[in-house]
Amino acid sequence: MVVGMEESQRILKLAVAMGEVLLKSGGEIYRVQETVERILEAYGIDDYHVFVVSNGIFATIHEDREDRGSMVRNVPLGSLHLGRIAQVNQLSREICSHNCTVEEAGERLRACQQEDDIGWVKKVLAGGMGSSAFSYLYGGRGAECVVAFFLGMLLMMFVQAAEKGNVSKFIINIIGSAMVTVISFGLSAAGLLLMADKAVIGGIIPLVPGVALTTSIRELFNGDYLSGSIHLADALMTATCIAVGVGAAVRVFQLFGWAGL
Numbered sequence: 001m002v003v004g005m006e007e008s009q010r011i012l013k014l015a016v017a018m019g020e021v022l023l024k025s026g027g028e029i030y031r032v033q034e035t036v037e038r039i040l041e042a043y044g045i046d047d048y049h050v051f052v053v054s055n056g057i058f059a060t061i062h063e064d065r066e067d068r069g070s071m072v073r074n075v076p077l078g079s080l081h082l083g084r085i086a087q088v089n090q091l092s093r094e095i096c097s098h099n100c101t102v103e104e105a106g107e108r109l110r111a112c113q114q115e116d117d118i119g120w121v122k123k124v125l126a127g128g129m130g131s132s133a134f135s136y137l138y139g140g141r142g143a144e145c146v147v148a149f150f151l152g153m154l155l156m157m158f159v160q161a162a163e164k165g166n167v168s169k170f171i172i173n174i175i176g177s178a179m180v181t182v183i184s185f186g187l188s189a190a191g192l193l194l195m196a197d198k199a200v201i202g203g204i205i206p207l208v209p210g211v212a213l214t215t216s217i218r219e220l221f222n223g224d225y226l227s228g229s230i231h232l233a234d235a236l237m238t239a240t241c242i243a244v245g246v247g248a249a250v251r252v253f254q255l256f257g258w259a260g261l
Contacts, residue, residue, distance in 0.1 A: 007102070008045060008061060008062065008069060009069050010102050010106075011039070011040060011043040011044075011045055011061075011102055012040070012045075012059060012061050012069050012071055013071065014039065014102055014105055014106055014109070015035075015036045015039040015040050015059065016036060016057055016059050016071045016073055017106075017109060018035060018036070018039060018088050018091070018092065018105075018109060019032045019033070019035055019036040019050075019052065019057050019059075019073075020057060020073050020075050021084055021088050021109065021112065021113060022035060022084075022085060022088050022089075023052070023054075023055075023057065023075045023078075024075055024076075024078040024081075025078065025080065025081040025082075025084040025085045025088075026078065026079070026080035026081065026082075026085065026211065026215070027085050027088075028215060028218065028219070029052050029053070029054065029219055029222075029224050029227045030219075030222055030224065032052045032057070033050050033051070033052040035088070035089075035092050036050045036052070036057070036059060037050050038092060038095075038096055039092060039095055039096075040059075040061065042095050042096045042098065043095070043102065045061050045062070047061060047062050047063065047064070047065070048060065048061045048062075049063070052227075053224075053226050053227050053230065054077065054226075054227040054230040054231055055074065055075050055076060055077055055230065056072070056073060056074055056075055057071070057072070057073040057075060058070075058071075058072050059071050059072075077230075077231075077234060080211050081118075083118070084112060084113075087112045088109070088112065091105060091108055091109065091112070120160060123156050123160065124153045124156045124157055124160075125153070126156075127152040127153055127155060127156030127206045128149040128150065128152040128153035128156070129149065129152070130152060130205055130206060131148040131149060131151055131152025131153075131155070131202040131203050131204075131205050131206065132145045132146070132148045132149035132152065132202060133145075133202075134148070134201065134202045134205045135147075135148035135198050135199060135201060135202025135203070136202075138198055138201045138202065139195075139198055140195065140198035140199065140201075140202060141195070141198075143192070143193060143194050144194060144195055144198040144199045144202065145202070147184065147187065147194060147199040147203075148198075148199050148201075148202030148203050151180050151183060151184065151199065151202070151203030152202065152203055152205065152206055154179070154180075154183075155176050155179070155180055155203060155204070155206055155207070156206055158172075158175075158176055158179065159172055159176060159206070159207075162175075162176075169238070170237065170238075170241045173207050173238055173241035173242050173245065174241045174242075174244050174245040174248075175245065176204075176207055176245065177204050177207060177241070177242040177243075177244075177245030177246045177249075178245035178246065178248055178249045179245075180200055180203035180204050180246075181200050181203075181204075181245065181246045181249035181250060182249045182252075183203075184196040184197075184199040184200045184203060185200075185249065185250070185253050187199075189253070200246065204242055204246065207238070207242050208238075208239070208242070209234065209235040209238040209239060212231050212232075212234050212235040212238070213231075213232070213235040215231050216228045216229075216230075216231035216232035216234075216235055217232075219231060220232070
């Protein structure tokens with residue numbers, strides 16, 4: 001199958017764009033690279049080189065021909081979006097089955113990118129339910145679970161509002177964890193029969209970088225040391241910011257003589 005110069009450029013652009021969506025949505029490095037390579041092969045390009053790291057995609061085709069092409073995409077670390085990953089994976093399967101042209105694939109990919117994110121209300125409720133459940137798992141009783149539920153919802157509202165204002169993720173983690181701690185310890189200091197530490201543990205769960213840490217360990221075991229190190233550094237910095245926020249709030253309460261809370 002002979003692919004023309006213009007067509008090969010469209011194929012390269014499509015393959016890299018699909019890889020970019022996967023990478024932004026939290027896809028694993030080796031899966032992103034494999035997807036880009038399979039799409040190139042499905043459309044008849046067999047002379048290619050693809051290199052993917054946590055925040056970038058590098059791809060070249062036909063290095064020794066006149067229709068050579070290359071693409072570099074800077075992909076900032078994003079949040080997990082399993083829905084988009086599933087849609088791009090399905091599109092990739094159809095391309096590999098030769099059931100989708102380049103034009104059709106491009107239109108479907110644009111529709112996937114323009115699709116609305118998970119609703120604001122769903123995120124808030126999910127944050128509340130997750131916080132309440134983790135509070136119970138770590139020894140919380142009824143009061144702690146109820147408080148953690150509302151803290152989780154409040155935290156998710158704060159996070160979404162701050163993200164829309166392009167606030168740094170590290171600042172969000174510090175302020176968000178401090179806010180949860182202040183409210184929990186404040187309620188306990190006000191006389192509410194509450195184990196504040198259990199409420200705090202549940203309340204900060206939406207900030208905990210569990211996926212980033214798990215992904216980094218898997219990538220390190222797969223030999224993707226650069227990508228694994230990037231995700232590990234991101235997870236450790238996030239955890240440090242959470243610890244700083246909680247520790248600072250607890251220290252304030254200790255200075256006011258409420259160290260026994």
